[in-house]
Amino acid sequence: MPRTDHYARARRRALIETMMLLAAMAAGVVAWPLAAKAGPAPGSAAPDFALKGTDGRNLRLSEHRGDVVVLSFWASWCGPCRETLAELRELPSRGGDTGPVVLGVNVDGDAARAASVAASLGLDYPTLVDDRQTVGRLYDVERLPLTLLLDRDGVVRGAWSSKEPPGESLVRRIEELNK
Amino acid sequence: MSNRSEDAAAARRWRACACTLFVAAGLLAARPAPADGSAAAAEEFRSVDQDVQALKKQLIDLNRDLFRLEEELLYPASTQVAVFLSVDVGTFFALDSVTLSLDDKEVANYLYTEREVKALHRGGVQKLFLGNLKAGEHEIVATFTGKGPHERDYRRGTTLRFEKTLGAKYLELRISDREASLQPEFVVRQWE
Secondary structure: OOHHHHHHHHHHHHHHHHHHHHHHHHHHHHHHHHHHOOOOOOOOEOOOOEEEEOOOOEEEHHHHOOOOEEEEEEOOOOHHHHHHHHHHOOHHHHOHHHOOEEEEEEOOOOHHHHHHHHHHHOOOOOEEEOOOOHHHHHOOOOOOOEEEEEOOOOEEEEEEOOOOOOOHHHHHHHHHHHO | OHHHHHHHHHHHHHHHHHHHHHHHHHHHHHOOOOOOHHHHHHHHHHHHHHHHHHHHHHHHHHHHHHHHHHHHHHOOOOOEEEEEEEEOOOOOOEEEEEEEEEOOEEEEEEEOOHHHHHHHHOOOOEEEEEEEOOOEEEEEEEEEEEEOHHHOEEEEEEEEEEEEOOOOEEEEEEEEEEOOOOEEEEEEEEEO
């Protein structure tokens, strides 16, 4: 076999391997933010926490074990968060007796400001204030708004973190959990 | 030579047949008997239910043993320190939160819900903190916040210096009522 053929084949193989490596790296770069910044992974247990609400009452997540819970993280400076919060207002009434428990978690740490935003939006569900940002860190909140759907056992069943409100996709998932 | 190898092959075949028969007999014996009417079916169902309950109990026992083992490994008696919280009467103070510091380091910050406060009023004792401390002198500071007499915001701290010996150390934060002054009282005490 001529030596030049051998070298050509080796060069081709090295080129293909390099291309495959680059493609894998590119896929990793694209997929990493999606995997790393969407809060707790679906299927994992939602970490428990207790926070003070804007009404002065303390609320612990684990006390809602047995209910479907929608947890929405927001901040007063986040425009899309307001749309999501307003949309979630309708959820409990849409589900009738099996409607989910909606909890808003403000990550600003400013209770007065959170209360003012909640009042301006007419939110009738609890607004909790994460004044030490401990819950935000616990849930790895890096993008707002972040909406999580928890089943009756406190397991994360869905996460939405785009600028658009979750809309019908969240309603469908809640209906699936209520079946 | 060939006779011997044929004998060996025949013996292997017999052994294989015997094994197959044993396995088949075992499977037949293990197969549940066909239900004879609804009474037999109900009996079988009851038996399965009992098995499930027994299995659940075993699981709970195993879970408890694992929990104990984990505590023993993570918090050996020689370094263990545990802090409990209890409320006695508590008509002059509505508990909201407790912050606990050991040797100037915050180790626990607990926010109480209505349900938890009710449980404490009914006599519940909460394990607020479990950790490790080396032998020697230490200081614990507990800061209580809540509503005091006349619905006023109330914040009170209490301190205790204690000696950690080789055994486990148990401390209790106790909230009680001081009837004479109509004020709440906060005490840290040691259990020996």
